[in-house]
Amino acid sequence: MSIRLRLAVWYTGLAGLVLLILGVVSYAFHIRAHYDELDLALAASADHAASEIIASQDASHLLSASGTLDIALRLYDETGSLRESLPLGDALPPVSPRDVLANPVSHPFEAIANWVPSTTSLPTLQLEGTFGLIDARDQRWRVYVHPVVENGRTAGYVEAITSLHRLDDSMRAFRQTLIILGVTSLAAVFLISWATASGALRPISRMIESAQSIARSRDFSHRVDDLSRQDELHDLASAFNEMLVGLEESYKAQQRFVSDASHELRAPLTAIQANLELLQRQRNLSVSDQQEALEEASREAHRLTRLVADLLALARADSGLSLQHKPVELDRIVLEAVAEARHLADGHKVEVENAEAVVVEGDEDRLKQLFVILLDNAIKYTPPGGRVSVKMDKQNSNALIRVKDSGVGIPPEALSHVFDRFYRADPARRRDPAGTGLGLAIGRWIVQQHGGNIQIESQPGQGTTVIISLPLPDKSALSRTPLG
Numbered sequence: 001m002s003i004r005l006r007l008a009v010w011y012t013g014l015a016g017l018v019l020l021i022l023g024v025v026s027y028a029f030h031i032r033a034h035y036d037e038l039d040l041a042l043a044a045s046a047d048h049a050a051s052e053i054i055a056s057q058d059a060s061h062l063l064s065a066s067g068t069l070d071i072a073l074r075l076y077d078e079t080g081s082l083r084e085s086l087p088l089g090d091a092l093p094p095v096s097p098r099d100v101l102a103n104p105v106s107h108p109f110e111a112i113a114n115w116v117p118s119t120t121s122l123p124t125l126q127l128e129g130t131f132g133l134i135d136a137r138d139q140r141w142r143v144y145v146h147p148v149v150e151n152g153r154t155a156g157y158v159e160a161i162t163s164l165h166r167l168d169d170s171m172r173a174f175r176q177t178l179i180i181l182g183v184t185s186l187a188a189v190f191l192i193s194w195a196t197a198s199g200a201l202r203p204i205s206r207m208i209e210s211a212q213s214i215a216r217s218r219d220f221s222h223r224v225d226d227l228s229r230q231d232e233l234h235d236l237a238s239a240f241n242e243m244l245v246g247l248e249e250s251y252k253a254q255q256r257f258v259s260d261a262s263h264e265l266r267a268p269l270t271a272i273q274a275n276l277e278l279l280q281r282q283r284n285l286s287v288s289d290q291q292e293a294l295e296e297a298s299r300e301a302h303r304l305t306r307l308v309a310d311l312l313a314l315a316r317a318d319s320g321l322s323l324q325h326k327p328v329e330l331d332r333i334v335l336e337a338v339a340e341a342r343h344l345a346d347g348h349k350v351e352v353e354n355a356e357a358v359v360v361e362g363d364e365d366r367l368k369q370l371f372v373i374l375l376d377n378a379i380k381y382t383p384p385g386g387r388v389s390v391k392m393d394k395q396n397s398n399a400l401i402r403v404k405d406s407g408v409g410i411p412p413e414a415l416s417h418v419f420d421r422f423y424r425a426d427p428a429r430r431r432d433p434a435g436t437g438l439g440l441a442i443g444r445w446i447v448q449q450h451g452g453n454i455q456i457e458s459q460p461g462q463g464t465t466v467i468i469s470l471p472l473p474d475k476s477a478l479s480r481t482p483l484g
Helices: 003-056 097-102 111-115 165-200 202-217 232-281 287-318 330-344 364-380 426-431 439-449 475-480
Strands: 072-077 082-086 130-136 139-150 153-163 326-329 349-355 359-362 387-395 398-405 453-458 464-471
Touching: 003 072, 003 111, 003 130, 003 139, 003 153, 003 165, 097 130, 097 139, 097 153, 139 165, 165 202, 202 232, 232 287, 287 439, 326 330, 326 364, 330 349, 330 359, 330 364, 330 387, 330 398, 359 364, 359 464, 364 387, 364 398, 364 439, 364 464, 439 453
Parallel strands: 349 387
Antiparallel strands: 072 082, 072 153, 130 139, 139 153, 326 359, 387 398, 398 464, 453 464
């Protein structure tokens, strides 16, 4: 079942419930008011006639007729025998006043009307007579019998009677009208709800079409048309377009990554294949030429190994792999990384300006990999005789590490791209042709996994400074977890 159909059904059901309640209540008030008014007229006519008889002390004649609402008056003697009827006629059914008094019928309407209060004064009257209901001559008759009491004895009975035929027919027509109006109203509510829901959900249909079009064409540049109205659907369309922007950027980044990875992988593979083919074709190569070809193939194989390892690390990062965190002595890791970097230094001065004792929550191996990457880059892009320094201290609730070199620096236009995968500025490419261009991308991922921040400050010819900020854990957490 579609959303628009569900909405139309829900709206129609709710409207039907409201109409049912209103219809039942209206019907109950309507029929009770009409039948109570009729009972009130019957009681008033009979009581008036009985009062006249008692006042005249003549229980043998009716002194006046009702003359209203087709009400007839009949006078009975003490035995229940009919003496007089006004107006005259044989259309009235025979009635036993004693049976009416013995078997009263309070209301001539359906029980549903008892749920609502009466709108007339009938319930508050002190009635001396009794109401009855008779089915005769294919219709109902409403009867009110008032005993005529003289000197403490019943001298006769005054009866007021009228046919309910017209009123019953009117109530039946009113009931049918309510049903027809209710059904017609529900049909109108359903159609209006369907049309309203269709109009309200039309932007969602456009979004569905856009999503299907993107799925078929893989064109993330497609956008949902902006909605003129400011409502939740406009917010949904805006969020959908923002998602498409992110997907387009991710898709383009993935394409660039695949293209760059293919290019970077092709170079060492081509060099290895060329040297192996040379050794196979030229069997009479000198030992020195053979050694040179093998050494070049070995270098490219090592480069290929590093590249694959870096790609694997980035693939794990893209998959959302989280690191295992535990208390780590950051100063010890920095000193170990500096010691390894000194073995790689070729005429460079690598020193530690300050290494304040700091403990952070993190992955020891990854943090060491981060500092090795930064120190390796600093050494590669610093001319021989240059200086690389490391400084670490606490600043507020963070550990602040600075890796500074006196190298060639980074052009301003390249600073915003240094963390992009496979990106290497031209000076770097000339100095480190064997690099993969993935080191800083991996380093940024490691910092992000530790909840920190990394930034680079550099000027061409003035060196580069990498600043890393890592959050310090609560002292209570460190006291509960031993260092390992």
